[in-house]
Amino acid sequence: MGDNRRMPPGNNALRVGVVGCGAFGRNHARVYRDLEADPSQNVQFAGVADLDFDRAQAIAKEFGTQAFRSLDELVAAGINAASVAVPTVSHLSGARQLIESGVDVLIEKPLAATVAEADELIELAQRHGRVAQAGHLERFNPAVRATVPLLTQPMFFEVHRLSVFTPRSLDVDVILDLMIHDLDVVLSFVKSPVKEIRAVGLPILSQKIDIANVRMEFESGCVANFTASRVSTERIRKLRFFQPHQYVSLDYSRQDVLVLTVEEPRSDAADLDPFNPGSVAASAFAGITPFKPKVEQQEPLRAELSSFLRAVRERSTPEVTLEDGRRALAVAIEIVDAIAEHSHRAKLMELTRE
Ligand SMILES: NC(=O)c1ccc[n+]([C@@H]2O[C@H](COP(=O)([O-])OP(=O)(O)OC[C@H]3O[C@@H](n4cnc5c(N)ncnc54)[C@H](O)[C@@H]3O)[C@@H](O)[C@H]2O)c1
Incomplete structure (x- = not known):
């Protein structure tokens, strides 16, 4: 990767910024403020920029940094790396400006509004030798790790992934808002191309798809069922899977993992009577070992930004690449199309992606 030529001379602190001071940009600002306070990180939180200057000022005041009226002004202040937390439709234009100015970027999820835009981001980062990471936060969830x-x-x-209704992110459907987190995680676990997608989804409280269920089959034969809702009465964020002799249950919110391993069946198991609980059959099924791997609790966003800054410092490939972001986006868009097609077949309301 390219050199880190914007590093201030005689001072190897990384100067970082945030573009977009909305609901999620505020979290990036909070974490950069915390990283700045940690001497081992050697980070300087240089500033935040938002088209809405009042917002930028409020966030700057809250987290002890400088506010800028535009991305240009933030870049002119001299930064090495920045989080792009503007609405998805503006990811490409914001990230392009930063990349062309020699700034490394972490681009929030979903990576872009279209696959063509994602391709352009990948090409730009390569051409300018920039470290560029896609903001798939759950990869840094300690339970996923x-x-x-x-x-x-x-x-x-x-x-x-079920959440209660809040009037935010309603410009995108639940696939690009919530399910994309799980799509990225499962795609990173199952190293096989997607073969088939079947999906159903409905708008409930907004004009976009609020609840969706997807059945995905991979070339390897693996099958994944995803349910995402933003109109639930409860909050659930769980991923469970089976692999030979094993069941693994991961709770993203609680940050814990339970593994149940079934021991190899007894050689005489076939002769046993599974319908007689008193028989020796019971012991044939008793060989299940529960195991809870050690999970060090940590805020995923802090782990994500620390990892990004490590890649910036080392000029290494980030843990979650733009190609990963593109892959999750492409599958998410395929799902939205499959839902529209199902909706048409079922003579439900016509759904459009715009
Ligand atoms: N990783 C996650 O879990 C997660 C969660 C929520 C949102 N997000 C993502 O973060 C991004 C931002 O989401 P949000 O909910 O904070 O949105 P938001 O609408 O609350 O905030 C966006 C901010 O960007 C500003 N803005 C818009 N265009 C700009 C530009 N060209 N230059 C500077 N500022 C500009 C707006 O004024 C606004 O303050 C989206 O891509 C979203 O998908 C990620």
Whole structure:
């Protein structure tokens, strides 16, 4: 990757900024403020920019940094890296400006509004030798991290992400808003191309799809069922999967993982009577070992931004690449199209992506 030529001379602190001071940009600002306070990170929180200057000023005041009226002004203040937390439709224009100015970027999810835009981002980052990360936060969830070493041959996933209704992110449907988190995680677990998608989804409280269920089959034969809702009465964020002799249950919110491993069946198991609980059959099914891997609780956003800054410093490939972001986006868009097609077939309301 390219050199880090914007590093201030004689001072190796990374100067970071946030573009977009909305609901999520505020979280980036909070975490950069915390990283700045940690001497081991050697970070300087240089500022925030928003088209709405009042917002930028409020966030700057809250987190002790400078407010800028535009991205140009933030870049002119001299930054090495920035989070792009503007609405998705503006990811490409914002990130392009930063990349062309020699700034490394972390671009919030979904990476872009279209696959063509995602391709343009990938090309731009390559051409300018910039470190560019896609903001798929759940990859940094400690429960997801603890699950990665457990993966053998996942064959069946059941994933639920349910949240209560809030009037935000209603410009996109629940697939690009919520389900995309799980799509990225499952795609990173199942290293096989998607073969088939079947999907159903409905607008409930907004004009966009608020609830969706997807059945995805991979070339490997693995099947994943995803349910995402933003009109639920409860909050659930769980991913469960089966692989040979093993069941793994991951709770994103609680940041914990439970693994149940079934021991190899007894050689005489076939002769046993499973319908007689008193028989020796019971012991044939008793060989289930529960295991809870150690999960160090941590805020995923802090882990994500620390990892991004490490890649910036080391000029290395980020843990979640723009190609990963593109892959999740492409599948999400395929799902939205499959839902529109199902809706048409079922003579439900016609759905459009715009
Ligand atoms: N990783 C996650 O879990 C997660 C959660 C929520 C949102 N997000 C993503 O973060 C991004 C922002 O979402 P949000 O909910 O904070 O949106 P938001 O609408 O609350 O805030 C966006 C902000 O960007 C500003 N803005 C718009 N265009 C701009 C431009 N060209 N230059 C500077 N500022 C500009 C707006 O004035 C606004 O303050 C979206 O891509 C969204 O998908 C990610």
